[in-house]
Amino acid sequence: MSASVETGEASMETGTAAATFGWDVGGAHVKVAMTDAGGGVLDVAQWACPLWQGLDHLAHTIDLVLARWPAARSRGARHAVTMTGEMVDLFESRAQGVREIVATLAQRLGPNLSFYAGEAGWLGASACAAGWRSVASANWLATACWVATRVPDALLVDIGSTTTDLIPIVDGRVAARAATDAGRLASGELVYQGVVRTPLCALAQRIEFAGAQVNVMNEWFATTADVYRLTGELAAHYDQYPAADNGAKTQAASRTRIARMIGRDADEASDIQWRAFAQRWREQQMREIGANLARVTAEHPALVHAPLVGAGCGRYLAAALAREAARGYVDFGALAVGAGERADEAQWAATCAPSVAVALLAVQDRHASGAAPSRAA
DSSP states (O other), rough: OOSOSSSSOOOOOOTTTOOEEEEEEEESSEEEEEEOTSEEEEEEEEEEGGGOOHHHHHHHHHHHHHHGGGGSSSSSEEEEEEGGGGTTTTTSHHHHHHHHHHHHHHHHHSSSSSOOOGOOOOOOOGGGGTTHHTTTOOOHHHHHHHTTTOOOSSEEEEESSSSSEEEEEEEEOOOOSSSSSHHHHHTTTTTTSSSOHHHHHGGEEEETTTTTEEEOOOOSSSSSHHHHHTOOOOOOGGGSOTTTTTTOOOOOHHHHHHHHTTOOOOOSSSSHHHHHHHHHHHHHHHHHHHHHHEEEEETTGGGGTTEEEEEEEHHHHHHHHHHTTTOOEEEEHHHHHSSSSGGGHHHHHHTTHHHHHHHHHHHHHHHHHHHSSSSOO
């Protein structure tokens, strides 16, 4: 079993007709988890999928998923889907985005296809046009609902390539103040920053360099991936998108790019100084995420000492926030897969948490109802 091949070029013959595949269709990545009939996580993978460039990218990614897991083509395979991709500017509206993503998946994956709709339950493809508000951008809710079955009081901190979700869980229930992206941005439960694709000029207008505060250029010269390449925290297999200048994704090239953010060239300072500069950017991002985490926690005093559950490829920042606040820390992958000999699978499960969660919720609901987790209403 391999959970670390994100190119989709490898195939996996393991699997049965009873497998459930959890899909998280984002605007930049598609993440898929394969689980068995008992809810065991068999494999997890992620593909870069620039959906804003066209639905053909999604169709191609589906081909890669089916090539990796031939069992996904079987009549008995079930597919449980959540999404955020409806937000991309390919679509005129979120409603259109849901409809077109659903139609693309339904055409390729067949009738055993269910869409996670939060409190509305599971919707079949034909019901999603009317129920699009419940389907749109519900991946955070799937993750939080599954975590709530394992950790009754916690704060889910899912830091991905592009966004951060900060979700309170109280007494085994998701206690989020808002359900939509608009509402979650207002409450602080959604922070539009991640550890790969976020332009550095979104993190600060002024920043310290060589002991002095300097203005930042509002240009897409560098992204957070450059920062975490220099700090050594971003694993190459999570670094799937081109650099801001389409250049090399090396430490030397990252130094060049972050130097441009303050009007400099990389040869104007030492490698140690540029690493220290990367740490300043890291501190800026930690400060922003931490401020929103404090805002969310303030609404739930019972969670002041609750553990953080870390997910996403940037969960190392969640672990750092937990250390700073002397909180406990639980890795999503350990909850879903365990550790030990399956540490690699656990890492990918944490990185692709919504896909794992939606698959496990589907299996749980099917066991509870004795039927497929979908409905036409």
